[in-house]
Amino acid sequence: MVTAVLGLQWGDEGKGKIVDLLAKKAAYAVRFHGGNNAGHTVVIGKQKLFFHLIPSGICQKKTIAVIANGVILDLAVLIEEINILKKAGVTLKNKLVISPRCHLILPYHKAMDLAYENARGKKKLGTTGRGIGPAYADKVSYNGIRVYELLDWKLFEEQFLFQLQIKNPILKTFGVSPINAKEELKKLIKYREIVIPYVKETYGLLHQALQKKQKIIMEGAHGTMLDTDWSPYPYSTGSNTVTGAINSGAGLPVKSISRVVGIVKAFTSRVGGGPLPTELTNQLGDQIREKGHEFGTTTGRPRRIGWLDLEAVKFAVAINSVNQIALTKLDILTSLAKIKICTGYKLKNKPLSYPACGYSELEKLTPVYKEFDGWKEDISGLRQYRQLPKNCRQYIEFIESYLKTPIKIVSVGAERTANIFR
Numbered sequence: 481m482v483t484a485v486l487g488l489q490w491g492d493e494g495k496g497k498i499v500d501l502l503a504k505k506a507a508y509a510v511r512f513h514g515g516n517n518a519g520h521t522v523v524i525g526k527q528k529l530f531f532h533l534i535p536s537g538i539c540q541k542k543t544i545a546v547i548a549n550g551v552i553l554d555l556a557v558l559i560e561e562i563n564i565l566k567k568a569g570v571t572l573k574n575k576l577v578i579s580p581r582c583h584l585i586l587p588y589h590k591a592m593d594l595a596y597e598n599a600r601g602k603k604k605l606g607t608t609g610r611g612i613g614p615a616y617a618d619k620v621s622y623n624g625i626r627v628y629e630l631l632d633w634k635l636f637e638e639q640f641l642f643q644l645q646i647k648n649p650i651l652k653t654f655g656v657s658p659i660n661a662k663e664e665l666k667k668l669i670k671y672r673e674i675v676i677p678y679v680k681e682t683y684g685l686l687h688q689a690l691q692k693k694q695k696i697i698m699e700g701a702h703g704t705m706l707d708t709d710w711s712p713y714p715y716s717t718g719s720n721t722v723t724g725a726i727n728s729g730a731g732l733p734v735k736s737i738s739r740v741v742g743i744v745k746a747f748t749s750r751v752g753g754g755p756l757p758t759e760l761t762n763q764l765g766d767q768i769r770e771k772g773h774e775f776g777t778t779t780g781r782p783r784r785i786g787w788l789d790l791e792a793v794k795f796a797v798a799i800n801s802v803n804q805i806a807l808t809k810l811d812i813l814t815s816l817a818k819i820k821i822c823t824g825y826k827l828k829n830k831p832l833s834y835p836a837c838g839y840s841e842l843e844k845l846t847p848v849y850k851e852f853d854g855w856k857e858d859i860s861g862l863r864q865y866r867q868l869p870k871n872c873r874q875y876i877e878f879i880e881s882y883l884k885t886p887i888k889i890v891s892v893g894a895e896r897t898a899n900i901f902r
């Protein structure tokens with residue numbers, strides 16, 4: 481049984497916690513796209529663990545973490561996470577498998593990411609600066625270097641030096657210092673030794689798990705509104721973030737995906753530039769950001785905050801074939817007198833759907849809101865649905881009926897156990 485866990489907004493919906501929960505009985509937890517631009521947090525007791533690359537399902541005793549072919553790897557970040565996990569007492573032997581097909585994020589990718597952003601000046605996209613776009617661009621232009629090449633140092637060295645011949649003149653045009661081949665190769669040869677023991681083709685492993693009817697959790701990163709094709713491009717990330725990416729990014733057949741859990745945060749957040757129709761640029765937005773600790777796990781940047789945008793989420797539910805929803809961070813809305821939900825868009829008084837919008841429409845449109853009365857009671861200690869205040873239940877039930885999809889989990893706090901199951 482394959483369960484996909486996908487963010488249905490602009491990322492940072494709280495996927496890490498839900499994956500950790502669902503991975504309990506899973507044999508495998510798999511990342512299938514993106515790189516260390518993602519940031520997942522799992523809270524275990526007093527310990528807060530942050531992951532950018534390694535599937536957060538690794539925190540479960542028996543779950544094997546798989547970094548499948550669709551992921552792009554920054555070796556330095558990977559090694560840092562391996563070390564953090566070792567320190568936290570998580571055994572990694574036979575617990576982490578990395579596909580040799582993963583493309584590498586190399587120093588020139590990060591330099592180019594920053595150079596492109598600087599060149600855009602005021603119109604910069606607000607990328608995470610982790611080299612994501614340039615690394616995926618190299619992949620599709622046949623200039624990428626994979627973990628596969630890293631296995632044969634001579635081959636790797638040859639390809640790396642060839643890429644530097646192309647990349648360094650580009651960096652110079654941007655006024656950025658060129659990459660020092662000798663220095664970087666010295667680091668990379670060390671990283672290689674640490675990483676190689678975890679490298680193994682992941683296709684066979686996952687198909688074997690299917691045959692044995694073992695549980696597999698696919699850990700989506702970012703969110704549908706950042707998908708390369710379905711976001712308001714170019715305010716996107718470099719990978720496809722929708723269900724279909726599981727097929728290309730991990731080699732699992734589409735028909736094997738039996739459950740798609742969509743993660744929806746009770747409000748909206750976004751890091752980086754681009755349109756955000758329901759954005760709250762006032763004190764209320766600041767208040768929600770502070771209370772919800774809405775600062776990037778990857779970059780520490782303050783996240784932009786907005787009301788829940790169901791017009792966008794409705795599209796995400798449809799494109800991903802979501803069959804159930806986990807609603808997160810509901811406790812953050814406690815004590816607001818009024819809460820709004822966006823139920824549609826209007827442009828020049830005409831209704832407009834999310835997929836009909838490019839970034840310029842999204843920037844100009846007016847959201848249509850439905851207003852709800854808030855609740856004052858602290859809900860973070862509650863574990864039964866019926867214990868929730870009536871106004872809170874009304875908020876949940878409206879989302880459910882609007883999306884025509886059951887909300888099975890309501891998360892009411894950061895702690896692993898702060899959940900209401902329905």
Ligand code: IMP
Nearest residue numbers: 491517518607608612702716717751752
């Ligand atoms: P990139 O993925 O670093 O190229 O950044 C492109 C856009 O996606 C920027 O607006 C980032 O802030 C955003 N982004 C990428 N990954 C995440 C994520 O995991 N959560 C939230 N935003 C993200």
